[in-house]
Amino acid sequence: xxxxxxxxxxxxxxxxxxxxxxxxxLSVGAKMVYPDVSADDVDDAVKRFGFNPxxxxxxxxxxxxxxxxxxxxxADAVFICTCFRCAEAALVRNELRRFIQDNTxxxxxxxxxTERLKAPQMLTRMEALVTIVSRKELLxxxxxxxxxxxxxxxxSTTKAxxxxxxxxxxxxxxxSGNVIESADQVLMEAMKQAGIELKDLEAIGTTGYGxxxxxxxxxxxxxxxxxxxxxxxxxxxxxxxxxxxxxxxxGGMDNKAITVRDGVPDNFTMGGICAGASGRFLEMTxxxxxxxxxxxxxxxxxxDWRNAKMNSYCSIFGIQDLVTQLGEGKTFEDVAAxxxxxxxEQVYEQQLQEIDIRHPIIQVGGTSLISGLVKAVGExxxxxxxVPPDSQYIGAVGGALLSSGFL
Amino acid sequence: xxxxIDPPNSLVLFDIVERFGHEPLxxxxxxxxxxxxxxxxxxPMNMTLDDVVRGLKYAGxxxxxxxxxxxxxxxxxxxxxxxxxxxxxxxxxxxCVGCERSNEMLKYLIKKRNIPILHVVYPSxxxxxxxxxxxxxxxxEGLSK
Numbered sequence: 001x002x003x004x005x006x007x008x009x010x011x012x013x014x015x016x017x018x019x020x021x022x023x024x025x026l027s028v029g030a031k032m033v034y035p036d037v038s039a040d041d042v043d044d045a046v047k048r049f050g051f052n053p054x055x056x057x058x059x060x061x062x063x064x065x066x067x068x069x070x071x072x073x074x075a076d077a078v079f080i081c082t083c084f085r086c087a088e089a090a091l092v093r094n095e096l097r098r099f100i101q102d103n104t105x106x107x108x109x110x111x112x113x114t115e116r117l118k119a120p121q122m123l124t125r126m127e128a129l130v131t132i133v134s135r136k137e138l139l140x141x142x143x144x145x146x147x148x149x150x151x152x153x154x155x156s157t158t159k160a161x162x163x164x165x166x167x168x169x170x171x172x173x174x175x176s177g178n179v180i181e182s183a184d185q186v187l188m189e190a191m192k193q194a195g196i197e198l199k200d201l202e203a204i205g206t207t208g209y210g211x212x213x214x215x216x217x218x219x220x221x222x223x224x225x226x227x228x229x230x231x232x233x234x235x236x237x238x239x240x241x242x243x244x245x246x247x248x249x250x251g252g253m254d255n256k257a258i259t260v261r262d263g264v265p266d267n268f269t270m271g272g273i274c275a276g277a278s279g280r281f282l283e284m285t286x287x288x289x290x291x292x293x294x295x296x297x298x299x300x301x302x303x304d305w306r307n308a309k310m311n312s313y314c315s316i317f318g319i320q321d322l323v324t325q326l327g328e329g330k331t332f333e334d335v336a337a338x339x340x341x342x343x344x345e346q347v348y349e350q351q352l353q354e355i356d357i358r359h360p361i362i363q364v365g366g367t368s369l370i371s372g373l374v375k376a377v378g379e380x381x382x383x384x385x386x387v388p389p390d391s392q393y394i395g396a397v398g399g400a401l402l403s404s405g406f407l
Numbered sequence: 408x409x410x411x412i413d414p415p416n417s418l419v420l421f422d423i424v425e426r427f428g429h430e431p432l433x434x435x436x437x438x439x440x441x442x443x444x445x446x447x448x449x450x451p452m453n454m455t456l457d458d459v460v461r462g463l464k465y466a467g468x469x470x471x472x473x474x475x476x477x478x479x480x481x482x483x484x485x486x487x488x489x490x491x492x493x494x495x496x497x498x499x500x501x502x503c504v505g506c507e508r509s510n511e512m513l514k515y516l517i518k519k520r521n522i523p524i525l526h527v528v529y530p531s532x533x534x535x536x537x538x539x540x541x542x543x544x545x546x547x548e549g550l551s552k
Contacts, residue, residue, distance in 0.1 A: 010505065011473020014480070016454040039500045057505030083471030088507070115459040115472040 003030040003130045006075035006106075008064050008096060010057040011083040017117040021081070024122035028130045035064040035073035051095060058082075058092045065096045069103035077129040078108040085112075094354065097267070101356075107132040107266050110354055125270060128227035132265060138405045139228060139264045142241045146202040146407045149190070150233075150399025151183050151218070152226070153210030156252030156279065157366055160186035161396035162194040162201075163404070170194030171393055179210035180217050203406050205229070205399030209253075222403040226395050227256055227268050233398030234364045235263045237388035244358040248377065248385060249365040249394065250347055252279045257351050259358050269354040277346035279367040281315045285339040288322055289332055293370070296336050300372020303333030305341035318342060337372055344376035352381075361385040364394045408550045411488035413513055415481050417502030420492055423540065427547035432484040434504075454480070466512065477509040478516075485516045490523040490550050492543060497529045523550065 005025055012018040025032050037045070037060070045063035046052050053059060061080070067073045078100050082089030093110050100108045109125050132139065144163045152159040154176060160183065162170035172189035176182050191197065205222035206214040207229040215223030234247045240263075247258040247265075255278060258268040271277065286293040308330040310321040318339075325335050363385035367373055369392060378384035390397070409430045412420035416434035424431035454476045462475030465482045481504075485491075493514060494501065504510055517524060525546040530536040 011471060011476070014454055014459070014474075014476030014505075015472035016456045016459050016476065017472075019453065042499070054507035055505060056499040056503045056507075059499070060505075083473040085469060086471040086473070086508075089471075113472070115456055115476070 001134065003077065003133050004033045004075045005030050005077045005079050005126070005129055006035055006064070006068055006073070007032045008061040008078065008080045009082065010055065010061060010089050011086070012081065012113070015083060015113060015115045015117075017113050017115065020117055020119045021079070021122060023119040024126045027119065027123060028127045030077075030126060030130050032079070033075055035067040035075070037063040037067050041067070049099065051092065053088050053092055055088055058089060061092060061096060065099055068100065068106065075106065076133040078104075078106050079111070079126075079129070080108065081111040081113055083112065084114045097354070098356065101267065109268060124225045124227060125268075127225040128265070128268060131224060131228045135228075136264070138402055139232065140262070141232075141402060141405045142236070142263060144236075144401040144404045146404050147196065147200055148203045148205065148400045148404045148407075149187060149201050150396035150401070150403065151187060151204065151206045151208075151214050151220075152229075152393070152395030152399060153179055153183060153206065153208035153214055154226075154252060154395065155209055155254075156283070157392070158182035158186055158208075158210070159393050159396040160190040161393050161400050162190045162196065163397070163400040164194070168390065168393075168397065170196070171390065171396070173392065176210075179213045183210070183214050183217075203403040205401075205403030207395045207399050220403070221406040222399060224399075224402065227258060227270065228265055229398035229402060230256065230364065230394045231258045231260050231265045231398070232263060232401055233394035233396070234362050234388070234391075235260060236397055236401055237364070237390055237394060238362045238386050239388075240360065240362060240386075246355070246358050246361045248347070248352075248361055248363045250277075250279050250343065250363075250367040250373065251365055252283070254278065255347055255351055257347075257355050259355055267355050269351050271351045277343055277350055278315075279343075279365070281318055281343055282339060282367065282370060282373065284315060284319055285322055285336070288319060289326075289335070291332070296339075297369065297371035297373065299333050300336035300340045300370070301375060303331060303335070303337030303372075305334070305337040305376070307331075307334040308338035310335070310338040310342045311345060337376070340370065340372040340376040341379075343373060344380050347377070348380045357381065359383065363387050364391045366392045368392070408489035409487055410547070410550070411485055411491040411517060413491065413493040413517065414497055414502035414504060414510075415484070415513070416504070417494065417497070419501065420494060423543050424492065424547065427544060429490075429547055429550065432488050434480070465516065471508075473506055474509045474512065477504050477506060478512060481513055482516060485513065485520060488517070488520065488522060490525075490546075491517045491520075492525045492527065492546065493517065495526060495528050501529060
């Protein structure tokens with residue numbers, strides 16, 4: 001079955017990225033489709049929508065969204081994208097996302113592109129849309145069964161989890177080096193903890209950047225992108241399988257904010273243009289301060305971000321801010337707090353604006369172990385996020401949980 | 408003479424310019440060139456990254472890529488034009504470039520050329536339509552061929 005992803009876009013052809021979007025969709029077994037509308041439909045749709053943009057391509061986007069909302073055009077998912085830095089389009093893009101969510105059950109993802117967009121950058125998002133549509137039953141799975149392993153090959157760390165009968169019986173992580181060697185190392189450690197051997201495993205699930213390589217290497221039953229896998233792992237770990245929640249994963253290379261309903265994701269945003277908003281920036285901060293990354297959180301908890309100015313979008317300029325603040329004699333505690341606040345603020349400004357936050361907020365991933373960052377996110381959102389136990393293992397737990405669905 | 412038309416994909420304006428013996432500079436010509444010469448068979452607008460980068464001649468990198476791509480397509484035609492006909496307040500069904508900021512920049516680039524320009528407003532009734540054709544005819548006949 002080919003998944004049909006309706007494209008509502010402005011500027012893709014003129015930015016030379018339309019072909020890349022179509023290529024990404026094709027590579028995950030989907031195809032981009034374009035809801036048919038007549039010229040007469042456009043004015044009516046704009047009037048009904050209530051936002052009358054000056055640009056005609058945006059009017060066409062509104063008409064196409066209305067066609068989907070009215071069920072006149074059949075699609076499985078929606079991809080809304082416009083040019084990066086276009087204010088008019090940004091307003092329309094976000095309101096159309098809400099309109100689609102209010103009027104359809106279609107999963108939707110938004111994106112703002114530059115002319116440098118290439119298909120691989122879109123792959124995870126497209127794959128997640130396809131997974132949400134085509135693996136609904138698998139994603140609804142709430143309990144792990146049998147003896148399974150999950151491997152999460154992330155940009156910064158590689159994690160392994162062994163699960164048996166809905167319990168974690170082994171876990172290990174290491175910094176990512178060679179994809180297979182890192183995975184072998186953590187899998188061996190986790191299996192040793194669990195007291196099992198590789199031949200005992202009934203299924204393996206892989207996720208993260210190295211998922212395809214690991215999937216092939218271990219003959220995994222599940223090879224799936226990290227957006228859906230992580231969200232399943234997060235709700236399982238937080239015991240929030242029912243109702244609504246927002247999963248926030250500030251990663252080493254990119255950040256994910258995912259809204260879920262009954263454990264199944266329905267909207268997500270994934271950013272990664274500026275490293276100033278990533279876990280990598282906190283690693284750089286810790287290194288420059290000559291403290292272990294594990295100590296950065298407790299340091300930040302003792303400091304006050306208001307005493308040190310750090311709010312650069314760019315990690316390089318961010319480190320310049322850091323050097324300046326330290327040079328001015330600011331305390332390590334205040335500087336650590338300012339670095340955490342800077343990351344949290346940017347995640348809020350750049351990503352959380354693109355989804356409607358649902359409660360509770362579950363913060364996961366390796367950076368959720370940095371207490372100062374969790375505090376900063378809580379201050380900005382007005383609600384302290386839940387950090388479940390083993391929150392850095394979400395991808396591996398999700399992999400073990402979902403792969404048991406193939407037994 | 409080479410007459411740039413705005414909206415650049417208006418078939419009506421294209422036809423009028425051609426009927427009165429001039430060469431219309433339009434989106435259709437640019438697209439045709441892309442199909443014929445570059446063997447890109449995905450009309451209408453399969454721009455390349457190089458095209459968008461060429462748009463930096465007209466607008467800085469902080470300007471959205473879709474605008475730079477549009478300017479890269481029509482900017483050179485404006486530079487080449489000896490005259491221009493601009494239709495103001497045209498509905499999208501008459502032809503459009505899709506992006507209002509690009510429209511504004513195109514009009515500005517035309518104005519900066521200091522070439523003969525005919526500004527017409529989209530006709531609201533038959534009488535207006537006749538007047539539009541008459542004024543276009545007079546303008547085009549006044550241009551040396």
